[in-house]
Amino acid sequence: MYIGIMSGTSLDGIDLVVADFENHSAQLHHQAMYPFPEELKSKLIALSQGAPVTLQEIGTIDHFLGKTYASAVNRFLNETGRSHQDITAIGCHGQTVFHQPDGPMPFTMQLGDANLIAALTGITTVADFRRKDMALGGQGAPLVPAFHRYLFGESHQTRVVLNIGGIANISVLAPNAPVSGYDTGPGNMLMDSWILQHQQQPYDKNGAWAATGSVNTALLSQMLEDEYFELSAPKSTGRERFHQGWLTQQLALFVHAVSPEDVQATLLALTAQSIANELNNDDAGELLVCGGGAKNTALMSALQNALPRWQVMPTDKKGVEGDSLEALAFAWLARQALNGEPGNLPEVTGASRQCRLGAIYFPD
Structure with a gap:
């Protein structure tokens, strides 16, 4: 089973799912949505709208998000009667705070330290899904x-x-x-x-x-x-x-x-x-x-x-x-990454080729 985590541009909360995938279908076992802490939500909105920010503040938000995602996962497992040992991996999109796929220096930035998620949940975590596609000339979106x-x-x-x-x-x-x-x-x-x-x-x-x-x-x-x-x-x-x-x-x-x-x-x-x-x-x-x-x-x-x-x-x-579809997608992308299978579509993103997406963070 895989956990998918998605928090989108609407910032309405953190969506989580537990699912399996087989024969072009998704078996959804559990889903939940948890609100962002108000302090974190206001920081993310200000950051994504171009408010002046220091490197210290970016690092603080990255850490705050990682701990928030990990806390949501642990709460989710507790409420659904699951153990971290039941979960093969977490796929976490992170929170996009800037996305600039064009120009001489294209980049995308998702915050939410996946090292913290892996360490605090004890579950292998896959994150940073967009940048490999961009490294191959793609938009990094949509995935x-x-x-x-x-x-x-x-x-x-x-x-x-x-x-x-x-x-x-x-x-x-x-x-x-x-x-x-x-x-x-x-x-x-x-x-x-x-x-x-x-x-x-x-x-x-x-x-x-x-x-x-x-x-x-x-x-x-x-x-x-x-x-x-x-x-x-x-x-x-x-x-x-x-x-x-x-x-x-x-x-x-x-x-x-x-x-x-x-x-x-x-x-x-x-x-x-x-x-x-x-x-x-x-x-x-x-x-x-x-x-x-x-x-x-x-x-x-x-x-x-x-x-x-x-x-x-x-x-x-x-x-x-x-409500579960995007979180399911990132659970599936985590599965693709661990299986060594591609997760992007070059005809969609503009990348030069298919590739495995995401960096893998181990809990130990």
């Missing part, structure tokens, strides 16, 4: 399409797996065609930030607040002019681009005042339309949605309206719990 192909690749029709976390990303699984996948743009991140600012709520449950407003089509068009949406794949993005400051700048450029609820409705439309713009030219098939956005009924309706030829449904309809 989950390989796992999506493993789970959902056997089909006579096109399937697109859409993960809506802080950022939205797609994996396009078409019959007799290479897999493609990339980040489409903001997922929940901007909506979460806006409602926290105006309603003191961490997220807009079912898009209820957005539903009280109206989409400002002119503001939506302006937002969609961001150059990221014009880039060709492979491409990836994160909080370092689509953050609160980006939204503030967009509103400052807009000549008319927009009510807070109309901004929220427009942000929901931005997520849906930026996804739909990537799929309207493809052969219609199944759009399988996972991540927190799959629970936003207003967002799911907006996606179906923007993609009338597609069957839009949560991955739960295919027997895979949507």
